[in-house]
Each structure stands twice: as structure tokens, then as C-alpha cells.
Amino acid sequence: MARTARTRLRAPDLSGRFGLLVMLAVVTLVVAVAATTQGVAPDRLLALTVRGVMLGGILALGAIGLSLIFGVLNLPHFAHGELMTVGAYLTLALLTILPDGGPLAPFSFSATFLLALAVVAPAVGMLSYLLDRGVYRPLRARGAAPIYMAMSSLAIAFGLRSIVYLLWGADFRFFYPGRPRPAVELFAGIRVRPDQLFILGLALALIVLVYLLLERTKMGKAMRATADNPELARVAGIDVERVVLFTWMIGGSLAAIGGAMYGLDAQMRPEMGWWLLLPLFAAVILGTIGNPYGALAGGLIIGVAWQLSSAFLNPAYGPAVAFVLMILVLLVRPEGLFGVPGRRA
Amino acid sequence: MPILEIDGVTSGYGEMEVLHDLDLRVDEGEIVSIVGPNGAGKSTAMKLVFGLLKPWTGAVRFRGEDISAAAPDRLVRKGLAYVPQVANVFRALTVEENLEMGAFTLSGPLAPRKRRVYDLFPRLYERRRQRAGQMSGGERQMVAMGRALMLEPQLLMLDEPSAGLAPMLVDLIFEKVRDVNAEGIAVLMVEQNARKSLQLADRGYVLANGRNELDGPGADLLDDPEVARLYLGG
Numbered sequence: 001m002a003r004t005a006r007t008r009l010r011a012p013d014l015s016g017r018f019g020l021l022v023m024l025a026v027v028t029l030v031v032a033v034a035a036t037t038q039g040v041a042p043d044r045l046l047a048l049t050v051r052g053v054m055l056g057g058i059l060a061l062g063a064i065g066l067s068l069i070f071g072v073l074n075l076p077h078f079a080h081g082e083l084m085t086v087g088a089y090l091t092l093a094l095l096t097i098l099p100d101g102g103p104l105a106p107f108s109f110s111a112t113f114l115l116a117l118a119v120v121a122p123a124v125g126m127l128s129y130l131l132d133r134g135v136y137r138p139l140r141a142r143g144a145a146p147i148y149m150a151m152s153s154l155a156i157a158f159g160l161r162s163i164v165y166l167l168w169g170a171d172f173r174f175f176y177p178g179r180p181r182p183a184v185e186l187f188a189g190i191r192v193r194p195d196q197l198f199i200l201g202l203a204l205a206l207i208v209l210v211y212l213l214l215e216r217t218k219m220g221k222a223m224r225a226t227a228d229n230p231e232l233a234r235v236a237g238i239d240v241e242r243v244v245l246f247t248w249m250i251g252g253s254l255a256a257i258g259g260a261m262y263g264l265d266a267q268m269r270p271e272m273g274w275w276l277l278l279p280l281f282a283a284v285i286l287g288t289i290g291n292p293y294g295a296l297a298g299g300l301i302i303g304v305a306w307q308l309s310s311a312f313l314n315p316a317y318g319p320a321v322a323f324v325l326m327i328l329v330l331l332v333r334p335e336g337l338f339g340v341p342g343r344r345a
Numbered sequence: 346m347p348i349l350e351i352d353g354v355t356s357g358y359g360e361m362e363v364l365h366d367l368d369l370r371v372d373e374g375e376i377v378s379i380v381g382p383n384g385a386g387k388s389t390a391m392k393l394v395f396g397l398l399k400p401w402t403g404a405v406r407f408r409g410e411d412i413s414a415a416a417p418d419r420l421v422r423k424g425l426a427y428v429p430q431v432a433n434v435f436r437a438l439t440v441e442e443n444l445e446m447g448a449f450t451l452s453g454p455l456a457p458r459k460r461r462v463y464d465l466f467p468r469l470y471e472r473r474r475q476r477a478g479q480m481s482g483g484e485r486q487m488v489a490m491g492r493a494l495m496l497e498p499q500l501l502m503l504d505e506p507s508a509g510l511a512p513m514l515v516d517l518i519f520e521k522v523r524d525v526n527a528e529g530i531a532v533l534m535v536e537q538n539a540r541k542s543l544q545l546a547d548r549g550y551v552l553a554n555g556r557n558e559l560d561g562p563g564a565d566l567l568d569d570p571e572v573a574r575l576y577l578g579g
Contacts, residue, residue: 218445221438225446228437235395235429236492237421237450291437 023332027305027325035311047190048307054196054265056303057203061258062276063283063295064210065251071227071290072247074146075136078153080255080280081273082160083124087256088263088272089164090120092175106194108181109264117260121253128252129245131156137244157274164270173268199261206254207296214292219246227290278319279306282326288336297337301325346409347372348500348531349394349425354403356393357555363389364555366403371500376522376532378546378563380539380576386555387535388430391504394533395427396420407500422450426493430504430535433489436478440469443477443488447495455495462491465524483514490521494530501525503534507541519545539576543567551576 035045066080094116101110135152183191214220219242226233226243234240259273283302287294305325306318313321329336349371357363363386371377379387392398394405399414406412407423417427426447435443444462448455463470466487472480477488486506493501506522507515519541526532536542543549546563551572559572566572 218449221442221445222449225435225438225442228435229432232429232432232435233446235397235417235421235427236446237418237496238446239418239449 023328024301027328028308031305031308031311035308038312040311043189045308045311046188047192048311049304050186050190050192051196052304052307053300054192054200054203054303055307056300057200057207058258058261058265058299059276059279059283059303060207060296060299061203061254061261062280063287063299064207064292065247065254066280067284067287067290067292067295068223068227068247069251070284071292072223072230072243073132073136073140074149074230075153076146076150076281077251078150078277079131079157079160080251081275081277082157082164083128083252083255083273084259084262084276085164085268085270085273086127086160087120087124087259088268089168089173089270090123090256091116091260091263092168092173092268094119095175103176103179106184107198108176108179108193108195110176113175113264117257120260121256122249124256125249125252128255129248132244132248157277161270161274168270170270173263175264175268193265195264199265202257203261206257210250210254210292213250219243223247224292227292275319278326279303279322282322282329285326285334286329286336288339291336291338294336294338347406348408349533350406350409351390351394352404352406354393354400354405356389356398356400356403358389358398362401362555364393366556367393367552368557369550369560371531371533374526374529374531375547376526376534376545378539378542378549379533379535379552380537380542380549380566381552381558382576383537384554385552387552388504389555390552391427391502391533391535394502395425418450421496424496424499425502426496426498426500427502428489428493428504428506430508434477434480434485434492437476439474439476440480440488440491441473443492444469444495447492451496458495458497461497462494465494465521466491483510483517486510486514486518487521490518490525494525498530500531500533503532505535505537507536507538515541539572540567 032045062080062084066077069075069077091113095112098112098116100112103109104111135156136149139149139152181193181195183193186192214224222233222238222243223246226238226240230240262272262276279302283298284295285298286301287296287298302322302325306321309321310318347370351367351369354367355362355365367390369390379390381387389398393400396412396415396417404411404413407425412420435446438446441459444459445455448458468484469487469491472484477485480488490503490506503522506518510518515538522532522534523545534542543563543566548561549563549566550557551559551566559566559569
């Protein structure tokens with residue numbers, strides 16, 4: 001049934017990975033044309049692309065965990081954006097406690113910011129695992145239908161956001177209110193803030209770390225194996241419970257750092273993670289659900305498309321660009337960039 | 346004492362009773378084949394042994410110890426390995442990583458174990474860096490068996506190892522089963538290909554409608570006119 005519906009939906013000459021690449025090329029072209037007709041200078045487009053890669057790095061930090069969690073636990077984790085929010089606000093909370101030694105030039109943040117990240121990331125990882133133990137695991141043990149799993153994660157998303165509202169209020173927040181964040185020239189007239197380069201660097205370093213973990217360590221391989229085929233993982237004797245623990249620790253930690261990075265680049269508000277959720281899912285679907293490397297590619301593509309669109313659209317429509325991309329992917333190649341046609345992720 | 350014993354088990358899925366008072370035994374070093382028509386409960390019997398199904402009555406024993414509905418990782422540690430019929434490899438992982446996952450419960454060097462598997466399946470050594478999802482059906486069956494053998498199990502359980510393979514590959518896979526058995530590993534397999542699997546097996550069980558229909562040495566079952574008429578196509 002699903003198979004035939006999918007075949008019917010797929011445009012005849014746009015099927016397959018080639019079709020998806022054509023689609024992405026067309027989208028890029030449309031963006032470029034729209035930008036030129038509106039008189040946007042090429043160097044501005046270049047600058048937006050650089051910013052898009054940075055935003056893509058932040059999205060990838062969230063999307064990698066989201067994809068792993070879906071692969072290993074078959075859970076569409078709607079509370080993942082809120083893990084980012086919680087990560088950002090917990091970092092803020094730690095900054096108010098820790099003594100501040102002044103900004104680490106040329107960045108706007110202090111050394112304690114890095115310390116706070118190192119504490120908050122594993123803490124949010126553990127929080128997400130405890131949520132699994134308390135809510136998702138009992139549901140799994142009862143063989144709950146996917147819709148109940150999804151709805152429970154939605155409820156947790158609302159719950160976490162409400163707690164953030166209660167503790168920190170609805171206003172915008174900055175890690176370092178009033179501290180100047182000057183941009184410097186990178187090359188060819190492209191101006192970025194040093195913080196943004198830090199964000200990109202940290203995101204890339206973490207992604208390399210996750211890559212090494214998944215490819216080189218026994219636990220990483222077991223995570224990929226479980227995401228690939230949970231039934232077989234069980235009969236092969238893989239300790240699925242430990243795989244679940246590692247999946248949440250990694251997914252939660254990356255999300256927390258992604259959230260803090262987003263807060264560092266822009267500002268924090270309680271619904272920030274909620275607004276990031278759609279782009280995250282778009283990145284995951286674009287890169288094939290359950291494939292962490294695909295999530296990275298998807299995050300970068302969505303980030304760049306989002307930023308480029310702001311050349312001619314109100315930036316508030318950024319998430320809508322991700323939404324449109326997600327729908328196009330679902331129509332053209334529902335299995336994503338790295339999927340096998342006709343096979344559920 | 347038999348390695349594996351299914352003792353008067355009745356079981357099924359939800360409300361549906363699939364196995365009725367089933368008895369089965371595998372002795373040291375044996376190849377035992379379960380044959381029977383579709384829906385006879387062959388695969389269900391395998392799932393029962395591997396703890397994926399709880400017995401409603403009766404018991405499953407491994408070397409005399411009750412393992413009814415034990416967790417798979419516990420069975421794996423005891424020396425039972427199971428190769429499901431479908432989706433039996435990690436498609437996204439390389440051949441070598443598939444083998445490593447088979448030995449997840451073990452610590453210590455895996456190289457000697459890998460070498461043994463590669464000796465048995467030289468083709469896997471050639472393709473060890475390839476993702477299992479990109480391999481042919483026959484090669485995947487080898488990856489699946491290799492993964493199970495990484496544990497150096499006492500009993501290897503194969504669910505329809507020849508399903509969907511070209512005749513030449515069927516012969517190859519059965520030959521590999523014989524090689525595995527020659528190393529002292531007992532084999533319990535379920536097969537649609539009744540004639541070939543009974544030729545290979547020391548003993549066979551014929552199941553029908555989830556009940557024991559007949560059992561005995563493989564050769565005797567092959568000669569039995571009733572078995573021939575019903576399951577071997579005359």
C-alpha cells in the first residue's frame with residue numbers, strides 16, 4: 001500500500017538520487033536568480049553561504065542525534081529541539097554562577113563558557129537518558145504504537161519548554177548582554193564574527209569526533225548496527241541497553257552544544273528549539289532517516305538554503321525554506337540522499 | 346545429554362497457538378533439519394529456541410538448563426548462534442564490521458576468529474571492506490553465517506539458509522554447513538529444500554501444522570514414501 005502510494009507520488013524522471021541532486025541544483029538556481037533580480041550582490045551571497053555553513057553545523061549537531069535516536073529506538077524524538085533549548089539555558093545558568101574572567105579575545109565569550117559547555121553537554125545527555133528510562137522505555141516495553149511514542153515525546157517537548165518559561169521567563173536572553181560582538185573581515189570582503197568561526201570549528205570537531213566514534217569504536221559500530229537492524233542486533237548478542245544509553249548520551253550532548261552555539265550566535269528564547277525542530281527533521285529526512293552522516297549533509301544543505309533565502313525573503317521565513325525542502329524530498333526521493341529505494345529507513 | 350531439547354512445548358503468537366506439544370532434540374555434533382510445508386511452524390520453532398517466543402507449556406533446555414524465553418544475549422554467551430532467514434546482515438556495515446558485531450559479547454583479540462571465518466569463506470576476505478548491503482544473496486548468507494560463527498558457538502541455528510538462492514549457491518551453502526559441522530559445531534536448520542537438507546542431516550524432523558509428524562535419520566526420511574509424496578514432490 002505504502003509502496004504503491006510512493007511510486008505514484010514520485011515524479012517519473014526525477015526518481016532516485018540523481019533526481020534529488022537535480023532538485024537541489026534547481027533550488028540553488030532559483031535562490032541565485034531570485035537574489036540577482038532583487039539586486040543582491042554576489043559577495044553578499046558568498047557571505048550568506050559562509051553563515052549558512054555555520055548554521056548548518058549547528059543544525060547537524062541536533063540532526064545527528066535525532067537521526068541516531070530514530071534509527072536505534074524507532075522514536076521520532078519531537079523533544080530534541082527542547083534538548084537544545086535546555087542546553088542553552090543551563091549554560092546560561094552556569095555562567096551566572098561561575099566567576100567571569102572577561103572575554104577570550106577575539107571571541108565574545110569567556111573561558112567559563114567552555115567550562116559550562118563541558119558540564120552541560122553530558123548533563124543534558126544524562127537527562128535525555130533518564131527521560132528514556134522514565135517514559136520511552138516503559139512504552140517500548142509495552143510495545144506501544146509509534147504514534148504513542150511520538151506523542152509522548154511531543155508532551156515532553158511542551159513540558160521542558162514550560163519549565164524553561166517558568167525559570168527564565170519568555171524574554172530574549174544573551175549569554176553576555178551588552179558585550180560587543182564586532183565582525184572581522186575574513187577574505188574578499190566577507191565579514192564574520194569570530195564567534196561564528198568558533199561555532200563552525202567546534203561543530204566540525206564534534207562531527208569528526210562522532211565519525212571516529214561510529215567508525216572506529218566497538219560501541220559506535222554497535223550503534224550503527226542497531227540503527228541498521230535492531231532485531232538482528234538483539235539476536236547477535238549486542239547489549240542493546242548500553243547502545244541506548246550511548247545513543248542518548250551522544251544525542252543529548254550534541255543537542256545541548258548545538259543549542260548553546262545557537263544562543264551564542266543569535267540569542268536565546270524558550271521556543272528556540274521548537275523552531276529548530278522542523279529544520280532538524282528536514283535535515284534528517286534529506287539525509288535518510290537513521291543515517292548520521294546523512295544528517296550532517298542534510299544539516300549543511302538546509303543551513304545554506306535557509307541563509308541564502310534570507311537574501312530576498314524575510315529571515316523569519318528560514319524554517320519555511322527547510323519545510324519546503326523537506327516536502328520536496330518526500331515527494332522526489334522519500335528515502336533521502338543515502339537511502340535504498342523502496343526500503344524503510 | 347542433548348545439546349538442545351524442546352520438551353513438549355505449546356506456544357504461539359498472541360492468542361494463536363502455532364506449536365502443539367512439540368518435541369525436538371539436537372545431540373552433540375549433529376546436523377538436524379526441520380522440514381515441512383509452509384506454515385508448519387518451522388521458523389516459529391527456531392524463534393522459540395532463541396527466546397523470541399515464550400513457551401506456554403513445556404520447556405526449552407540447552408545442555409539440561411532451562412532457557413525458555415531467555416534473553417538473546419544470554420543465549421549467545423552460552424554458545425547458541427542464530428541466523429534469521431531475512432534481514433540477517435547489517436547492511437550499512439562492512440563485512441568485517443558484521444563479523445565484529447557477531448563477537449560483541451566477547452572481549453579480547455578477534456583476529457584469530459576472523460581468520461577462521463575467512464578460511465571458511467575466502468570470498469568474504471576479498472570483500473571484507475565492502476558494505477554487506479551491496480552484496481549478492483549468496484554472499485550475504487555467508488556474511489550472516491560468518492557473523493554467527495564468530496562466537497565459536499556450540500550450536501548454530503540456520504533459518505532457511507538456501508531461501509532465494511540460485512541452485513549452484515544452494516549447493517555451496519550446504520557444503521559450508523557441512524564444513525562448519527566438521528569443526529564440531531552442531532547445526533539445527535529449517536529448510537524448504539527438504540531433499541537437500543535431509544541428505545545433509547544426521548536426523549530430520551517433519552513438522553505439519555505445528556506438530557511432530559515424523560522424525561528419524563535423514564536418509565530414512567528420504568526413503569519414506571509418505572515423506573516423498575508429501576514433501577519431496579513425488
